[in-house]
Structures are given as structure tokens and as C-alpha cells.
Amino acid sequence: GENVEQHPSTLSVQEGDSAVIKCTYSDSASNYFPWYKQELGKRPQLIIDIRSNVGEKKDQRIAVTLNKTAKHFSLHITETQPEDSAVYFCAARPSGYSTLTFGKGTMLLVSP
Amino acid sequence: DAGITQSPRYKITETGRQVTLMCHQTWSHSYMFWYRQDLGHGLRLIYYSAAADITDKGEVPDGYVVSRSKTENFPLTLESATRSQTSVYFCASSESPSGGPEGYTFGSGTRLTVV
Numbered sequence: 001g002e003n004v005e006q007h008p009s010t011l012s013v014q015e016g017d018s019a020v021i022k023c024t025y026s027d028s029a030s031n032y033f034p035w036y037k038q039e040l041g042k043r044p045q046l047i048i049d050i051r052s053n054v055g056e057k058k059d060q061r062i063a064v065t066l067n068k069t070a071k072h073f074s075l076h077i078t079e080t081q082p083e084d085s086a087v088y089f090c091a092a093r094p095s096g097y098s099t100l101t102f103g104k105g106t107m108l109l110v111s112p
Numbered sequence: 113d114a115g116i117t118q119s120p121r122y123k124i125t126e127t128g129r130q131v132t133l134m135c136h137q138t139w140s141h142s143y144m145f146w147y148r149q150d151l152g153h154g155l156r157l158i159y160y161s162a163a164a165d166i167t168d169k170g171e172v173p174d175g176y177v178v179s180r181s182k183t184e185n186f187p188l189t190l191e192s193a194t195r196s197q198t199s200v201y202f203c204a205s206s207e208s209p210s211g212g213p214e215g216y217t218f219g220s221g222t223r224l225t226v227v
Contacts (some may be wrong), residue, residue, distance in 0.1 A: 009152075034215055044218050102155040
């Protein structure tokens with residue numbers, strides 16, 4: 001089955017800096033890659049996603065890039081703010097009509 | 113998000129006891145999922161269901177039982193709880209197996225402690 005590796009497991013940045021979280025996947029046929037954000041004590045929520053026919057997608061301060069050849073995708077957060085502090089999960093959907101496989105998560109801490 | 117509710121929010125049970133975690137959604141989503149969240153392991157799929165009376169195993173199904181007699185309910189039962197099942201359990205629903213435009217809708221979670 002699909003295997004998703006996520007790095008780093010923790011990331012500390014200063015407010016205003018950029019943050020990058022990287023994920024690799026094993027199934028070259030995977031075609032959908034969402035990112036979820038989970039604030040402390042809250043439920044995970046989808047923040048952005050990308051499909052395999054697109055190389056980059058942006059939504060205000062967040063962007064996701066996909067490199068199908070290398071089988072990795074990344075979440076980029078610019079001008080980080082304290083409210084960006086959360087655990088971020090990447091995920092991949094193997095080919096076909098299947099469920100998501102999640103990475104282990106990255107705890108992002110943005111210090112004022 | 114009142115569309116999916118889990119109960120109880122917190123539960124302490126003893127080793128060997130049976131415990132059932134409840135999940136109810138009002139979205140009429142076809143798909144429902146049970147995940148456990150553990151530090152260092154992220155979100156791991158226990159079971160999922162594509163429709164009433166259709167369930168399938170996920171990554172870590174051992175020790176768990178599910179049923180889905182009605183579309184809106186998807187209870188998770190630990191038949192004989194073990195300490196390794198201490199975790200935070202999330203129920204989720206979606207219109208597709210990988211999430212529709214809004215992604216998976218997660219419940220608020222149940223924190224289960226097995227002593």
C-alpha cells in the first residue's frame with residue numbers, strides 16, 4: 001500500500017518567517033494530495049489540496065507544490081503568524097477509488 | 113461543526129472491558145471513517161464504511177469492531193480493551209473515500225484511556 005513520510009516532525013519559526021513541510025509518497029499512481037491542519041485540542045481540517053495534473057497551488061499565504069517525478073510534495077507557509085501554530089498532516093490518495101494515507105504530522109510552532 | 117458528533121468526549125475504562133464509541137453525522141455523507149491519533153504515529157485508519165451495511169478494514173483494525181446499520185451512525189466497539197488502545201479516536205465523514213471539496217469532516221474526538 002501507499003506509504004507517506006513527513007518531515008520534519010517539529011518545526012519552530014519566528015513570526016514572519018516562512019515554513020516548509022515536506023512529504024514523500026511511495027505509490028507513483030497516487031493522484032491527490034491534501035493537507036490538514038489540527039490546532040491544539042481541535043479536529044483536523046482541510047486547508048489546501050493539489051491534484052497530480054497541477055504542479056503548484058496557492059491560497060493566500062499557503063501554497064503546495066508537487067514533484068511527481070521525485071514523488072514528493074511540500075506545504076509552504078509565508079509570513080507565519082502565531083495562529084499558524086498547529087499540527088499539519090499531509091496525505092496521499094493511491095490510485096483508484098481509495099481512502100487517504102496520512103503522514104505522521106508536523107508540529108509547527110510560531111513564536112511571536 | 114454540529115454536522116458530526118462523537119460521544120463520549122472522554123472515557124476511562126478498565127482493561128478487558130467492552131467500550132463503544134459513538135459517531136453520528138447529519139450530512140448524509142456516504143463514507144464514514146474511524147481514525148486513532150497517537151503521538152509519533154499521526155492518524156491511522158481503523159475502519160471505514162462506504163454505505164450502510166458496508167464496512168472495510170483500515171491500517172489498524174485488530175481489536176475493533178464496527179457496524180453501520182444506518183447511514184448516519186457508525187459506532188466503534190473495543191471488544192476487550194487493552195492499554196495499547198489508549199488513544200484519541202476521531203470519526204470522520206465524507207462524500208467520497210478521499211474527501212470531497214471540503215475534505216473529510218472530522219468529529220471533535222474521543223479521548224479514551226484504558227487503565
